[in-house]
Amino acid sequence: MAEGKPATSAGEIGAWAMFTYRFSRSLRSPTPYLMLAGFALFFGAWFLLSEVFRFWRFASLPGPRQVLIEWFNPNPVYGMSLYTPDYYMHVWMSLRRVLIAFVISTGLGVPFGLFLGWSRNFREFTFPVFETLRPIPVLAWVPLAIVMFRADETPVIFLTTLASFYATALNTMLGVQSIDPSFPRAAACLGASKWQIFRHIIIPGALPFIFTGLQISVGVAWFSLVAAEMVSGEYGLGYLINSSYVNVQYPIIIIGMMSVGIVGYTTSALVRVAGDYLMQWRVRELALGGR
Amino acid sequence: MNVRQEFATKGAIRIQNVDKVYYAREGAVQAVSDCSLDIRAGEICMIVGPSGCGKTTLLNAIAGFHDITGGAIHLDGEMLCGPDRPKAEPGPDRVVVFQNGALFPWKTNLENVAFGPVMQGKMNQAQAREKALGMMADAGLSGVEHNYPGEVSSGMRRRVEIVRALMNDPKVLLLDEPFRALDSLTKSVMHEALLEIYYKNKVTIFFITHDLEEAIFLGHRVAIMTTRPCKPKKILEVDIPHPRNYSVLTSPRFRSLMEETVSAVHEEAVKAFEAGEKEM
Numbered sequence: 366m367a368e369g370k371p372a373t374s375a376g377e378i379g380a381w382a383m384f385t386y387r388f389s390r391s392l393r394s395p396t397p398y399l400m401l402a403g404f405a406l407f408f409g410a411w412f413l414l415s416e417v418f419r420f421w422r423f424a425s426l427p428g429p430r431q432v433l434i435e436w437f438n439p440n441p442v443y444g445m446s447l448y449t450p451d452y453y454m455h456v457w458m459s460l461r462r463v464l465i466a467f468v469i470s471t472g473l474g475v476p477f478g479l480f481l482g483w484s485r486n487f488r489e490f491t492f493p494v495f496e497t498l499r500p501i502p503v504l505a506w507v508p509l510a511i512v513m514f515r516a517d518e519t520p521v522i523f524l525t526t527l528a529s530f531y532a533t534a535l536n537t538m539l540g541v542q543s544i545d546p547s548f549p550r551a552a553a554c555l556g557a558s559k560w561q562i563f564r565h566i567i568i569p570g571a572l573p574f575i576f577t578g579l580q581i582s583v584g585v586a587w588f589s590l591v592a593a594e595m596v597s598g599e600y601g602l603g604y605l606i607n608s609s610y611v612n613v614q615y616p617i618i619i620i621g622m623m624s625v626g627i628v629g630y631t632t633s634a635l636v637r638v639a640g641d642y643l644m645q646w647r648v649r650e651l652a653l654g655g656r
Numbered sequence: 657m658n659v660r661q662e663f664a665t666k667g668a669i670r671i672q673n674v675d676k677v678y679y680a681r682e683g684a685v686q687a688v689s690d691c692s693l694d695i696r697a698g699e700i701c702m703i704v705g706p707s708g709c710g711k712t713t714l715l716n717a718i719a720g721f722h723d724i725t726g727g728a729i730h731l732d733g734e735m736l737c738g739p740d741r742p743k744a745e746p747g748p749d750r751v752v753v754f755q756n757g758a759l760f761p762w763k764t765n766l767e768n769v770a771f772g773p774v775m776q777g778k779m780n781q782a783q784a785r786e787k788a789l790g791m792m793a794d795a796g797l798s799g800v801e802h803n804y805p806g807e808v809s810s811g812m813r814r815r816v817e818i819v820r821a822l823m824n825d826p827k828v829l830l831l832d833e834p835f836r837a838l839d840s841l842t843k844s845v846m847h848e849a850l851l852e853i854y855y856k857n858k859v860t861i862f863f864i865t866h867d868l869e870e871a872i873f874l875g876h877r878v879a880i881m882t883t884r885p886c887k888p889k890k891i892l893e894v895d896i897p898h899p900r901n902y903s904v905l906t907s908p909r910f911r912s913l914m915e916e917t918v919s920a921v922h923e924e925a926v927k928a929f930e931a932g933e934k935e936m
Contacts, residue, residue, distance in 0.1 A: 551754065554748065565775075646762045647761075649807055650761070
């Protein structure tokens with residue numbers, strides 16, 4: 366609405382207010398403590414197996430203590446830590462590629478999925494091709510990507526975009542199909558044209574599924590990015606992991622892996638926040654449901 | 657006694673010899689057969705029949721969601737659908753209120769009510785909101801304008817949906833078991849609310865239900881339909897004067913009308929049950 370919604374007694378529940386509310390309430394539930402216990406168990410087991418008992422093959426695995434010391438070391442043994450600019454270069458290059466790929470896959474995948482769901486002819490025409498291409502793993506595309514795109518950066522972005530595009534398009538299509546058929550009918554009764562129905566019913570109606578798709582998509586983007594960077598490229602966390610393996614700098618492999626985990630988690634959390642912001646109606650309904 | 661003196665002059669529906677055949681997996685299904693019914697301008701016409709008898713098919717044909725196989729339907733002398741145009745065009749002169757409710761959950765109640773005139777280009781956003789606020793206040797909906805439909809009770813939602821329909825000055829309101837999902841106490845409140853809205857806005861109401869008590873309480877006439885294929889079996893004139901309120905339910909006339917019709921409805925229900933008809 367151009368004029369903006371007037372404030373009411375019910376008030377606007379912003380995504381941030383919702384987040385802080387959920388956060389403060391979750392502190393009073395077992396959830397965060399279970400989460401901490403889970404991490405403690407994981408790191409504890411890893412520490413004991415690799416550094417204390419040096420149990421079996423875990424002896425050759427860098428332990429968490431060793432990795433953390435290296436990660437936070439101003440003078441890193443293997444030349445890579447939070448204090449070296451190179452580290453941030455790798456993180457930034459990966460993040461940049463994921464963002465570009467995410468923007469491209471969303472920009473193409475959402476409209477494509479909307480039309481797949483909206484037009485039966487379009488779906489019958491394109492969906493079989495789409496479903497045939499979808500199971501092909503990203504790694505199988507590597508040779509073609511390198512042949513098709515000569516530059517260093519484009520093959521990596523192409524590969525990263527690919528899997529994300531599938532996830533976004535498929536979920537968007539399912540989102541359109543999930544819309545209660547009464548909604549477009551009601552809109553037609555109220556005098557909406559075909560395009561108005563598309564704009565006011567189909568798009569917002571599919572939004573919950575679209576955001577599910579985007580969360581999957583951003584995760585899949587990291588997944589394929591690391592695979593792509595291992596094969597080509599000069600920078601990036603995937604490249605870092607692979608080159609550290611070649612150079613026998615094992616702690617850096619784990620620093621790279623954990624960095625992907627942390628940055629990846631943050632990006633999908635951001636997608637979730639954006640979804641809550643765009644779907645106030647849903648946030649409020651769920652809040653009423655006590656979740 | 658003349659309850660129809662203040663009737664509107666628009667909104668007469670003439671259903672003539674309508675047939676509707678579905679092609680389902682089990683073969684052709686005759687949902688409606690040779691159905692003729694004249695609905696007078698401004699009356700509340702209740703359509704009663706067991707679940708799956710084909711009454712929703714009739715509503716869908718009037719609303720323009722489905723085509724018909726034969727016959728014709730006219731609204732105020734203009735053909736909606738007929739031999740050369742089997743499917744009517746949905747439009748704001750015949751607004752449907754759906755069985756499970758179809759308020760758009762991503763729009764606030766106010767945005768829902770203001771939706772029609774803005775889509776039709778009849779009003780701009782500000783004008784539509786102003787009119788919507790007025791109509792919602794009239795229908796006792798002040799205070800929930802800026803809530804989303806998911807935040808208010810189901811009875812409220814139904815009222816918002818009826819107001820959303822009336823925003824378009826329709827000739828006919830097509831109600832498809834709108835109160836089915838409500839508990840009986842809420843239902844009784846909604847009946848009086850609907851009558852109150854009806855007395856303020858003269859429209860023709862085509863109301864589908866399987867609840868005979870609801871039908872006699874609300875309707876000027878009650879059409880009892882046969883089970884599939886669907887056609888009027890008995891048309892009952894309810895000679896209880898409007899405006900009505902809930903005291904009508906205990907009146908002797910109401911009871912005798914119930915007695916007159918209950919066996920006809922029951923007969924069809926048994927037939928439908930034995931045929932194992934599913935909701936279509």
